[in-house]
Amino acid sequence: MSRIGTIFSPYPHPPEELRDAARAAEDAGVEELWLWEDCFRSSAWAAAAAALAVTDHLRIGVGIAPLPLRNVAASAMEVATIERMFPGRLLPGFGHGVQDWMRQVGAKAASPLTLMHEHLPALRALLAGETVSAEGRYVKLRDVTLDWPPAHAPLVYAAAEGPKTLALAGAVADGVVLDSRHTVAEIAAAVETVQAGRAGAGREGRADVVAYVLTAFGPDARERATAVLRDRPDADDRVLAGSVSDVAEGVARFQAAGVDDVVLLPTDDVDLAAFFAAVGQVAVSVPHAGGVS
Template identity: 80%
Template sequence: MSRIGTIFSPYPHPPEELREAARVAEGEGVPELWLWEDCFRSSAWAAAAGALAATDHLRVGVGISPFPLRNVAASAMEVATIERMFPGRLLPGFGHGVQDWMRQVGAKAASPLTLMREQVPALRALLAGEAVTTEGRYVRLRDVSLDWPPATAPRVYAAAEGPRTLQLAGEVADGVILDSRHTVNEIRVAVDTVRAGWAEAAREGRPDVVAYVLTAFGPSASDRVAAALSDYPDAADRALAGSVGEVGEGVARFQAAGVDDVVLLPTDDVDLSVFFAAVGQVAVALPAAGGVS
């Protein structure tokens, strides 16, 4: 089922603003609020727990937390703890991380793809309550299991950009997170690559695809997204802008390209309360936007 979400960015907004932002988003009818963890701003997992505690039914996505920063057992404990406290409301996502930052903290993996290939299956197995023993290049576990696994393991998402990572995400993760600044056609190609990886691994069902899309509402919307995407001559094809109805039509185009969860990313200069209200109106205009596929 198609969904709509939005983002609380750690760039213009410090952590102390998150709880109120989450309450506003929920009050405006926004189904999902997504966060991310960039060095050295705020912890994704602490932030997710705070947003969930401040709300009653809002789903909170982490898109993403870097694989190299934590041992996979620690990541499993973070996810399991939050999932048990707020069942069915956490959407946990992981990715390579910015390589310069990973190098800065002494955590850069020589092969990020190998790290993903080892971490995601181990994480999914731990969250499923399994005892895991593995001896990989980066992940080494000896009969490790969670004492308090989730009653139902959440989907584990992997962020992906290039074709090799997209293919791998389809092979090992439950879903993929696609960054903003892509055209609908570029998203369609990415979705096809993820699905090809899923099929090659002979997995049942299908991957859940999340895509961030830079969005602006109102009469100056086109100018604001053009300024934010000034490096792109085709900025209008890489963002959504205009009225609630016009943004809704754009969301439908991304859905038709295979996106399950269209996450509307505000420009940095926006009033979040006003933006969240508009996102809530988009969700109402798309009646299938509330459920998790």
């Protein structure tokens, strides 16, 4: 089933604003609120737990937490703990991390692709309650089993940009998170690569595709949104802007390109409560928006 989500960004919002933002999103009828972990702003898992604790139905997506910062067993414990406390409401995502930041903290992997290839299957197996042993380049486990695995393992997402990472995400993750600033045609090509990677790995079904899209509402919306992408000559093709119905029509184009979850990213200058209210109206306007597919 297709979904509509939105974002609480660490730019420019500090952690103490998250609880009120999460409540506002839920009150507006938004189904999903996504956040992410950038060095050196806020923890993804602490923030996700806090947002879940102050809401009743809102799903929280982490898109993404950097793989190099944590041992896979620690990531599994964090995800499992939150999932057990708030069943079915966490959408955990992981990615390479910004390489300069990973180097800055002494965590840069020489081969980010190898790290993802080792980390995500081990994480998914641990969350499924399996006993995992591995002797890889980065992931080394000896008979590790979670004492408190979740009753139902959540989908594990990978952030991906280039073709190699997109194909790998399809092969080793349950879903993919695509960053903003892309045209519908670019997203469609990325989706094709992800699904081909999944099929090539012999996995059944489809990867769940999440795509962030920079969005603005109101009479001056297009100017405000495209100003963020002023370095792109085709900025107008990379944003959604205008009335609720205008944005809903744009959402439908991304859905037709194979996106399961269109996540509307606000510009930095908006009132979040007002933006979330508009996102809730978009979700009502788009057929079949709702639960995780």
